Amino acid sequence: MQSHLQCGRYRLSIAATSRPLVMGILNVTPDSFSDAGKYHALDTAISHAEEMIAAGVDIIDIGGESTRPGSQPVSLQGELDRVMPLVYALRDCGKPLSIDTYKPEVMRETVAAGADMINDINGFRAPGALAAVAESDCALCIMHMQKDPLSMQLKPEYQDVVADVSTFLHERIAAIAQMNIARDRLCIDPGFGFGKSLAHNIALLKNIGQLQTSLDLPLLAGLSRKSMLGALLDKPVEQRLAGSLAAALAAVANGARIVRVHDVAETVDALTVWHAINQ
Numbered sequence: 001m002q003s004h005l006q007c008g009r010y011r012l013s014i015a016a017t018s019r020p021l022v023m024g025i026l027n028v029t030p031d032s033f034s035d036a037g038k039y040h041a042l043d044t045a046i047s048h049a050e051e052m053i054a055a056g057v058d059i060i061d062i063g064g065e066s067t068r069p070g071s072q073p074v075s076l077q078g079e080l081d082r083v084m085p086l087v088y089a090l091r092d093c094g095k096p097l098s099i100d101t102y103k104p105e106v107m108r109e110t111v112a113a114g115a116d117m118i119n120d121i122n123g124f125r126a127p128g129a130l131a132a133v134a135e136s137d138c139a140l141c142i143m144h145m146q147k148d149p150l151s152m153q154l155k156p157e158y159q160d161v162v163a164d165v166s167t168f169l170h171e172r173i174a175a176i177a178q179m180n181i182a183r184d185r186l187c188i189d190p191g192f193g194f195g196k197s198l199a200h201n202i203a204l205l206k207n208i209g210q211l212q213t214s215l216d217l218p219l220l221a222g223l224s225r226k227s228m229l230g231a232l233l234d235k236p237v238e239q240r241l242a243g244s245l246a247a248a249l250a251a252v253a254n255g256a257r258i259v260r261v262h263d264v265a266e267t268v269d270a271l272t273v274w275h276a277i278n279q
């Protein structure tokens with residue numbers, strides 16, 4: 001596998017000799033998954049980003065639309081109004097900015113304004129999504145999702161979840177190659193919680209190594225505070241820190257090179273210790 005991820009202005013090491021990367025979540029959505037709109041105001045969001053930077057974050061993932069199960073879509077202008085001021089405010093913060101969006105227009109505008117990565121829960125399937133990023137140098141996180149955030153958790157079904165997710169990702173990688181987008185710009189994500197039952201999530205988590213080997217690309221795992229942890233622990237979202245750290249460690253132990261998390265300081269500490277022991 002490649003030893004780096006080309007990420008806009010940055011070239012991030014994803015070699016086994018480096019600590020796995022931490023992507024910090026910066027939501028600017030009033031109905032966001034667990035921060036309940038806390039970071040809606042621009043200055044609060046900037047302070048949160050500064051805290052993440054001080055804690056050792058590697059990538060900041062800015063999201064303007066909640067993707068929690070059952071959430072309603074936001075208009076294009078609504079999403080741009082939330083995300084663009086943060087891109088302008090943070091683009092010189094010294095860390096790569098990722099934009100969590102599936103809308104090609106948001107991809108185009110944020111990349112033109114300095115974003116380094118697009119994190120698309122829809123796997124760049126929207127018409128125009130690949131064209132929006134093709135000419136740039138931004139990284140692409142290609143995620144698997146069954147159905148859409150409104151309906152995905154109603155009755156997720158697979159023949160074989162690991163094989164089905166792998167086939168989907170293979171197909172998306174082939175479509176991306178057709179657009180002449182360099183492979184060192186890509187990472188893959190099985191999409192924990194996006195149209196998956198607890199059993200599906202656990203099967204995917206156990207088989208991260210297989211997915212990564214067969215696709216030969218770095219894998220990003222997003223497990224932080226998710227409902228699978230709530231189901232395992234019977235705890236509300238604000239009591240899932242220990243479960244989130246355990247899940248992040250399990251993901252990197254199985255081969256994930258990037259974890260997407262809410263609790264950056266705690267995750268950086270956990271991964272620093274894990275890496276020192278496993279080098």
Ligand code: 9MG
Nearest residue numbers: 100119141143189191192222
């Ligand atoms: C936006 N978002 C929410 N959960 C996610 C996950 O697991 N992976 C990625 N790439 N993005 C996510």
